[in-house]
Amino acid sequence: MTFDRIVQVLTESTSRRTVLRSLALGMSGRLLTLGGASGLAVEDKATAAARQKQHNDCPRSRRCKKRCCRRGETCKGGRCVKKQPPVHVRRSVHSLDESGPALTALARGIAVMKARESSDPTSWIFQANIHGTNDGAGANWNQCTHGSFFFLAWHRMYLYWFERILRKASGNPSLALPYWDYSESDQRIVPRPFRTPSSSLYVAQRNADVNAGQPPPAENAWMFDHSPAFETVNFFHTGSGTSFGGLQVSEALHSGGGAGQLENTPHNQVHSWVGGGSGWMGTVAMAARDPLFWLHHANIDRLWKRWLDQAGGRANPTGDGDWMNDTFTFFDENGTEVTMSGKQIVDTAQQLNYRYDDDGAASGAAAARREKGASAAGKQSVKELGKSKGAGGVDLGTDPVTVPIGLGAALPDAGASSTERRADAGVVLTLEGIQGTGVLGVAFEVYVNLPKDQQPSPRDDAFVGGVSLFGLQLQDAAAMGMGHTMMPAALSFDITGAVAGRRASGREVTVTLVPVNLDASRRLPKAPLAHLDSLVVSIVQ
Numbered sequence: 206m207t208f209d210r211i212v213q214v215l216t217e218s219t220s221r222r223t224v225l226r227s228l229a230l231g232m233s234g235r236l237l238t239l240g241g242a243s244g245l246a247v248e249d250k251a252t253a254a255a256r257q258k259q260h261n262d263c264p265r266s267r268r269c270k271k272r273c274c275r276r277g278e279t280c281k282g283g284r285c286v287k288k289q290p291p292v293h294v295r296r297s298v299h300s301l302d303e304s305g306p307a308l309t310a311l312a313r314g315i316a317v318m319k320a321r322e323s324s325d326p327t328s329w330i331f332q333a334n335i336h337g338t339n340d341g342a343g344a345n346w347n348q349c350t351h352g353s354f355f356f357l358a359w360h361r362m363y364l365y366w367f368e369r370i371l372r373k374a375s376g377n378p379s380l381a382l383p384y385w386d387y388s389e390s391d392q393r394i395v396p397r398p399f400r401t402p403s404s405s406l407y408v409a410q411r412n413a414d415v416n417a418g419q420p421p422p423a424e425n426a427w428m429f430d431h432s433p434a435f436e437t438v439n440f441f442h443t444g445s446g447t448s449f450g451g452l453q454v455s456e457a458l459h460s461g462g463g464a465g466q467l468e469n470t471p472h473n474q475v476h477s478w479v480g481g482g483s484g485w486m487g488t489v490a491m492a493a494r495d496p497l498f499w500l501h502h503a504n505i506d507r508l509w510k511r512w513l514d515q516a517g518g519r520a521n522p523t524g525d526g527d528w529m530n531d532t533f534t535f536f537d538e539n540g541t542e543v544t545m546s547g548k549q550i551v552d553t554a555q556q557l558n559y560r561y562d563d564d565g566a567a568s569g570a571a572a573a574r575r576e577k578g579a580s581a582a583g584k585q586s587v588k589e590l591g592k593s594k595g596a597g598g599v600d601l602g603t604d605p606v607t608v609p610i611g612l613g614a615a616l617p618d619a620g621a622s623s624t625e626r627r628a629d630a631g632v633v634l635t636l637e638g639i640q641g642t643g644v645l646g647v648a649f650e651v652y653v654n655l656p657k658d659q660q661p662s663p664r665d666d667a668f669v670g671g672v673s674l675f676g677l678q679l680q681d682a683a684a685m686g687m688g689h690t691m692m693p694a695a696l697s698f699d700i701t702g703a704v705a706g707r708r709a710s711g712r713e714v715t716v717t718l719v720p721v722n723l724d725a726s727r728r729l730p731k732a733p734l735a736h737l738d739s740l741v742v743s744i745v746q
């Protein structure tokens with residue numbers, strides 16, 4: 206048979222399949238290739254056309270069957286509709302039965318992951334090492350981003366891929382990560398399975414109080430309170446401003462030095478409290494080896510959504526090209542490398558197939574306001590009013606330290622202009638160059654213009670927030686491969702309310718830093734616990 210003849214047969218044939226079969230049996234290599242390739246295409250086209258015809262008839266006849274719908278579609282109410290993957294619901298861990306299917310599946314998935322070799326990207330240790338590790342530089346280890354406006358996005362992606370791995374490992378297709386809602390004071394005690402040594406949910410490396418089922422002292426309630434972060438309207442800040450989500454940077458950094466309000470409190474504070482004096486949660490390198498890490502971060506991820514619900518201009522930085530497009534690398538449930546960027550994670554239900562059990566509580570009107578008044582950008586102008594004296598900075602130890610800051614100009618009359626000023630404008634205190642000395646489980650309460658004879662209390666108006674050293678310790682720097690040179694961290698507090706009506710001292714603001722020992726099982730050493738380079742008071746508008 207000549208080549209021309211074959212083409213003629215192909216063209217004329219009413220049963221192409223038969224011709225192709227005979228071609229495949231009898232032809233030389235060149236023709237076989239030709240016949241095979243074009244034959245398959247012909248066959249596929251015919252099948253596709255038949256399926257398309259069935260599909261076209263289908264919705265009109267209102268008698269669709271599964272087989273007549275296109276691939277990826279299903280028959281619903283007589284019509285072919287796009288198959289929706291199930292939306293997994295992340296629930297409050299305290300709403301789950303301690304021996305019920307959800308926590309049982311969680312424990313099983315973690316046990317399976319822990320049994321895998323650490324070189325396996327779907328193993329417990331490998332996944333934890335993606336966040337941070339002292340085990341050296343493995344592929345894609347030490348990737349977590351803190352101290353910048355990438356913090357929330359990166360951790361959302363990290364949890365998403367981890368949850369997929371965990372779900373497959375558990376064998377339960379409906380597994381979803383629970384979240385730990387410690388904003389409720391009666392829920393700060395973790396459920397029993399997390400405190401039971403025989404459970405895969407337990408680790409010994411925690412604050413002794415956590416594993417003993419002891420709640421934190423009532424005076425530390427502020428560490429679990431997200432409401433000051435929720436009052437912040439702008440997602441990111443520049444310079445010495447304050448924001449919900451962190452410092453605007455062009456590239457994600459392991460430690461960006463500019464944590465947002467939510468990252469500082471409750472995120473960092475809860476890390477330090479759960480970790481205590483020597484536990485894993487207190488350091489970046491070990492934190493993700495504690496199962497509580499994942500429940501803690503699910504809650505932080507949920508609070509990001511609840512913050513958006515507050516509307517009033519709160520919005521994600523979808524206009525920022527770097528935030529939207531910078532890509533990060535993770536692994537899926539098969540151990541295959543995957544990449545993801547901010548634009549793929551803004552809508553958890555639509556894009557990532559998960560939601561929280563309290564999603565949707567915000568009204569449609571609030572959502573509309575959110576779209577209208579979107580102002581993720583922190584276009585703030587910052588004017589420095591005064592700075593602490595002394596080139597050596599300030600050492601913080603076991604005794605409270607008070608630092609005076611002389612102001613070059615009087616503070617504006619906050620009372621008179623409070624209705625006119627922007628929600629994100631005001632008087633800001635910035636602590637610059639914060640670094641821990643390696644003592645874990647310590648926080649500092651920050652007070653402004655605290656009267657000399659007054660006992661400091663976080664319930665007082667003079668209290669403006671707290672400092673956590675999570676991620677700012679020497680051992681964190683080492684784990685991040687930075688030696689002893691960390692990106693200097695700055696933390697800003699809105700002190701507008703605290704200085705209003707407290708200006709008896711004239712052109713001066715005093716800042717008092719009070720150490721808090723988060724681990725009652727040990728005494729703090731009589732040595733510097735942290736160092737600040739300087740304290741700055743600014744006007745932001």
Ligand SMILES: [Cu+2]
Pocket residue numbers: 472476492502
């Ligand atoms: Cu964290």
